[in-house]
Amino acid sequence: MKNEVSGHWKKLVSDPKYLGAADLEGMPEIAGTIAATAKEMVQNASGKAEKTVLHFVENIKPLVLNATNSKTISKLAGTPMVEGWKGTRIQIYYDPKVKFAGDMVGGVRVRPYPPREGIGTISGKPVPCENCGANIKPFGKMSTEQVAAHTKAKYGKALCSDCATEFAAKKQEEPKEQEESKE
Known part of the structure; x- marks a missing residue:
């Protein structure tokens, strides 16, 4: 076929110039500093529409704003006025529970x-788990890098939370096995 395409379908139906779910799915959370907001024509599945877009100081694609994210940013910035958001640092993530229609x-x-x-930016490299290869994600109040450093110090490998849980369970079983072998 002549114009065959490949890749995540969400990237194919949305405007690739803007940050979307497909950019973050399976990635660590990212942080950015708001540089400006602007009105722009954005391509979506149903055509072009003028939307309010958030631009970042860091090398992060602009984010098309929706009501939910705008309300959250308003609270973080301490003002509903978008001109007052400049300089506000925000943490962005993929939420699989977002509903549409x-x-x-x-x-x-x-x-x-x-x-x-x-918390890094999307331009930073993800940290892979040294056990399963999946990208390590932030856990609790720890960033990706902090989780990797903590698990490396504790288990000798940078681990994702699932693998760290398995390693912890194995570590707890070792003393029991040693006790049983002494008897």
Whole structure:
């Protein structure tokens, strides 16, 4: 076929110039500093529409604003006025529970608190788990890098939370096995 395409379908039906769910799905959370807001013509599945777009200081694609993310940013910035958002740091993540037209489609969301220390930008490389190869994600109040450093110190490998849980369970079983072998 002449114009065959490949890749995530969400990237194919949305405007690739803007940050979308497909950019973040399976990735660590990212942080950015708001540089400006602007009205722009954005391509979506149903055509072009003028939308309010958030631009970042860091090398992050602009984010098309929706009501949910705008309300969260308003609270973080301390003002509903978009001109007052400049300089505000936000933490962005993929939320698989975002609904659109009654369907679970996943989407980009802004955390309702300032970014945790160590949260990187999407231009940074993901940290792979040294056990299963999956990307390590932030856990609790720890950033990706903090989780990797913590698990490396504790288990000798940078681990995702699932693998760290398995390693912890194995570590707890070792003393029991040693006790049983002494008897």
